[in-house]
Amino acid sequence: MATVADIKSALENVKYPGFAKSIIEFGFVKDVQIDGSACILTLDITSSAKEVESKLREDITQTLSGIVEEVIINIKKPEEEKQQSNSTSGKNIAPHIKNFVMVSSGKGGVGKSTTTVNLAVAAAMQGKRVGILDADIYGPNIPRMMGLQGREVEVIGNKAKPFRIHGVDVMSMGSLMQEGQALIWRGAMIMKAIEQLLRDILWENLDILFIDMPPGTGDAQLTLAQSVPVTCGVNVTTPQHVALDDSRRSLDMFEKLHIPIGGIIENMSGFICPKCNEESDIFGMGTCEALAEQYNTQVLGNLPIEPAIREGGDSGKPVVYFQPESESAKRYMIASQKLIEYVDQVSDNVSNEEIQPTTPPGVSACSTAGASTQAKSSNGGGCGCH
Numbered sequence: 048m049a050t051v052a053d054i055k056s057a058l059e060n061v062k063y064p065g066f067a068k069s070i071i072e073f074g075f076v077k078d079v080q081i082d083g084s085a086c087i088l089t090l091d092i093t094s095s096a097k098e099v100e101s102k103l104r105e106d107i108t109q110t111l112s113g114i115v116e117e118v119i120i121n122i123k124k125p126e127e128e129k130q131q132s133n134s135t136s137g138k139n140i141a142p143h144i145k146n147f148v149m150v151s152s153g154k155g156g157v158g159k160s161t162t163t164v165n166l167a168v169a170a171a172m173q174g175k176r177v178g179i180l181d182a183d184i185y186g187p188n189i190p191r192m193m194g195l196q197g198r199e200v201e202v203i204g205n206k207a208k209p210f211r212i213h214g215v216d217v218m219s220m221g222s223l224m225q226e227g228q229a230l231i232w233r234g235a236m237i238m239k240a241i242e243q244l245l246r247d248i249l250w251e252n253l254d255i256l257f258i259d260m261p262p263g264t265g266d267a268q269l270t271l272a273q274s275v276p277v278t279c280g281v282n283v284t285t286p287q288h289v290a291l292d293d294s295r296r297s298l299d300m301f302e303k304l305h306i307p308i309g310g311i312i313e314n315m316s317g318f319i320c321p322k323c324n325e326e327s328d329i330f331g332m333g334t335c336e337a338l339a340e341q342y343n344t345q346v347l348g349n350l351p352i353e354p355a356i357r358e359g360g361d362s363g364k365p366v367v368y369f370q371p372e373s374e375s376a377k378r379y380m381i382a383s384q385k386l387i388e389y390v391d392q393v394s395d396n397v398s399n400e401e402i403q404p405t406t407p408p409g410v411s412a413c414s415t416a417g418a419s420t421q422a423k424s425s426n427g428g429g430c431g432c433h
């Protein structure tokens with residue numbers, strides 16, 4: 048008569064579909080019981096795909112056929128990903144996430160990551176199920192700002208589990224790359240990385256995923272917008288007039304990509320003295336109002352330069368969560384409320400259909416491969432960029 052040890056040893060030969068490791072090595076076999084001539088197995092797997100379940104049932108039954116007369120297999124698996132997003136047209140590689148907010152800036156260093164973190168944590172504090180995706184492949188700062196530095200990513204099957212901290216699910220390119228590792232990102236690599244961050248991370252059914260983009264307007268923004276219907280974009284800028292020119296480029300990009308504009312955050316708008324709490328104007332304040340009007344959007348908030356914001360970023364303790372009584376925390380909270388209201392308004396009508404690539408599969412939108420010489424000479428480029 049077979050023992051539990053015999054069954055487990057036989058199951059060492061059952062590979063998890065698509066992998067070299069067995070279901071025992073993965074730790075998916077949770078319970079083995081012998082009841083007379085029958086064996087009752089309980090498995091807990093990470094895939095909701097029907098094909099994975101049926102392949103496992105087939106392989107296990109075959110493997111144990113010479114050892115026991117009957118095999119009863121109970122398989123626990125995650126619920127199938129439900130379509131949460133309201134978009135019905137275009138492409139969506141993460142349909143279980145209801146809304147996507149793209150946080151962008153025209154140039155680096157204006158406080159885009161700081162804004163992403165505090166808006167996201169504020170939204171979670173208001174009862175939303177929130178995630179942060181740090182897609183700033185050139186300078187992923189979110190792990191430091193959320194206190195995740197040095198933490199190992201947990202891999203389940205072939206997917207990575209987001210960290211859960213300060214009420215938010217977080218995954219960053221920085222946690223997936225080795226510290227100090229520098230990559231030269233080229234177009235195709237960027238596209239793949241962005242897609243994988245959406246597809247191969249075990250995101251829960253979120254209300255809002257905040258995405259911290261690399262500064263500027265480039266391949267990452269286009270890929271994201273083509274991969275999921277972005278509910279709205281948030282532009283972060285400082286109030287100096289020179290910064291506003293960069294900001295315009297970022298707002299133009301939202302328009303070109305048919306992304307509704309959720310609003311502008313005017314960051315480093317004035318300085319709040321930590322000693323006397325008085326607010327003074329340094330770079331100019333309120334210059335974003337005209338810009339917002341021009342793009343038919345709103346200023347979500349004016350965030351002062353406040354040492355507590357920087358300290359919160361450096362120590363992994365976002366100001367909105369750890370110093371809720373501070374002036375900045377209150378302004379982030381209001382900005383987040385305004386953003387949630389906007390998201391709720393536009394959520395039903397978002398589509399990325401109009402920005403899907405028109406080039407044949409395998410030909411990048413800016414590659415002339417596949418275009419005839421004649422087309423190139425008459426058109427400039429074969430892909431429509433002249």
Ligand SMILES: Nc1ncnc2c1ncn2[C@@H]1O[C@H](COP(=O)(O)OP(=O)(O)OP(=O)(O)O)[C@@H](O)[C@H]1O
Pocket residue numbers: 152154155156157158159160161162183186188262314315316350351352353354356357358360361
């Ligand atoms: N309102 C503020 N008051 C004080 N410090 C701030 C404020 N906003 C941002 N900072 C600080 O400025 C620095 C740059 O901010 P952050 O990393 O958020 O900018 P970024 O636009 O995301 O930069 P990058 O382009 O490098 O990703 C950080 O040290 C941050 O703590």
